[in-house]
Amino acid sequence: MTGAKGTTSDHVEYTPSTKDDPIPVVEAMPVSLRNLTPEERQHMEKKLVRKVDSRLLIMIVIMYILNYLDRNxxxxxxxAGLQKDLNLRGDQYQTSVSILFVGYLLMQVPSNMILNKLGKPSIYLPTCMLAWGIISSATAATQSYGGLLACRFILGFVEAAYFPGCLYLLSAWYTRKELVKRTALLYSGSLLSGAFSGLIAAGITSGLNGNRGIAAWRWLFIIEGAITxxxxxxxxxxxPDLPRTTTWLTDEEKELAAWRLAEDIGEDDWVDSQHQSMFHGAKLAFKDYKAWLLLGAIYGCTASGAVTTFFPIVMAGLGKDKVTTLLLTTPPYLIGTVVVLINAWHADKTGERYLHIALPPIIAIASFVIALSTTQFAARYA
Structure with missing residues (x-):
């Protein structure tokens, strides 16, 4: 690249901006990219994005489906009989559901700090997934309330690494213009898991209950954990790892992957583990008022969305048999997936963000009011 005095180098140079800001700032475009015409660079960039999409998007959606499946x-x-077999009384079942989120909350921020320092998502995220799959399968062996409580807490602790880790990984590969649709695709995994959960549970409940002397709910944990x-x-x-550490990219593709993000946000997102601070990103997030506003919005949506954790039980209140109830849980999730993707696509097309964030919760509030104000099956299901 050409410097202030016209000197040339074949690599990108980085300079820490301040003592408190250890993340290097990009100074110039790599030579390999400067020699490309705008059309050539655009073609190369499209090819790179397709290559990353094919390796990253499909895999993380499948992983997120299983993340939600094992959680809910x-x-x-x-x-399928868990409460009866473990002799859960009073609020013990509700506590077993909720304890997962204690571990989940405790680990989310530290997990991303660790991932940022290591820079190896291809190892870190699958390892966490392997751990939660084993824990989910082990839940089938619980014989008491205490055992169930322990499994759920540890499950939340390990699963906490996945969603924030995926958001971090997506932001390390895609520009702001590309990120919304891909984040929506990732989140659609949680909705699809609800659809698959009902179908899988219906199949296991009707076909494996008592098989080899094992109750249906134990088969549920064994099978879903084994798939994970x-x-x-x-x-x-x-x-993939990060743009600079992914082995299946050429050197030119690595430079382009890193540079296009630097061009988009004004600095290189990740150089190497020596340049990364465990606390720098967390400090910036704590100081950003927009992060706190989004935190409040997500808190409200997550709190109201807790109904999904109990959705099969809520559906059971509509008076259908067990298998029919589980099958009825599928359509709302499929509709939700379509709506999420359309909302993200339209937000990208129009460039508008506020209404796309604010209107869906208003519709959800109206839906909750309808569900509370009538006992008719059609209205409550809708």
């Missing part, structure tokens, strides 16, 4: 299958397990372990092992070979 306790609701289907209750319908299998996918975790495969994902190690598919999930």
């Amino acid at each position: 299958n306790i609701a289907a397990a209750k319908l 372990v299998f996918v975790a092992i495969i994902s190690i070979f598919i999930i």
Whole structure:
């Protein structure tokens, strides 16, 4: 690249901006990119994005489906006899559901700080997935309230690494213009998991209850946990690391992947573990008022969305048999997936963000009011 005095170098130079800001700032475009015409660079960039999409997007959506599946299958397990077999009384079942989020909250921020320092998501995320798959399978062996409580707490602690880790990974590969649709695709995994959960639980409840002397709810944990372990092992070979550390990119593609983000946000997102601070990103987030506003919005949506954790139980209140109830949980999630993707697509097309964030919760509030104000099946299901 050409410096202030016309000197040339074949690499990108970085300079820490301040003592408190250890993240280097990009100074100039790599030579390999400067020699490209705008059309050539655009073609190369499209090819790079397609290449990353094919390795990253499909895999993280599948992983997120299993993340939610292993987290929320306790609701289907209750319908399949978990509460009766473990002799849960009073609010013990509700406590078993909620304790997961204690571990989840404790680990989310520290996990991303660790991931940022290591810079190896292809190892870190699948390893966490392997751990939660084993824990989910082990839940099938619980014989008491205490055992269930321990499994759920540890499950939340380990699962906490995944969603924030995926958001971090997506932001390390995609520009702001590309990020919304891909984040929506990632989040659609949580909705699809609700659809698959009902179908899988219905199949297991109707076909495996008592098989080999094992109750249906235990089969639920065994099968879903085993699938998670299998996918975790495969994902190690598919999930990319960061632009500068992904081995299946050429040197030119690595430079382009890093530079286009630097051009988008004004600085290189990740150089190497020596340049990364465990606390720098956390400090910036704590100082940003927009982060706190979004935190409040997410808190409200997550609190109201807790109904999804108990959705099979809520559906059971509509008076259908167990298998029909589990099957009825599928359509709302499929509709939700379509709406999420359309909302993200339209937000990108128009460039408008506020209404796309604010209007869906208003519709949700109206839906909650309808559900509370009538006992008719059609209205409550809608």
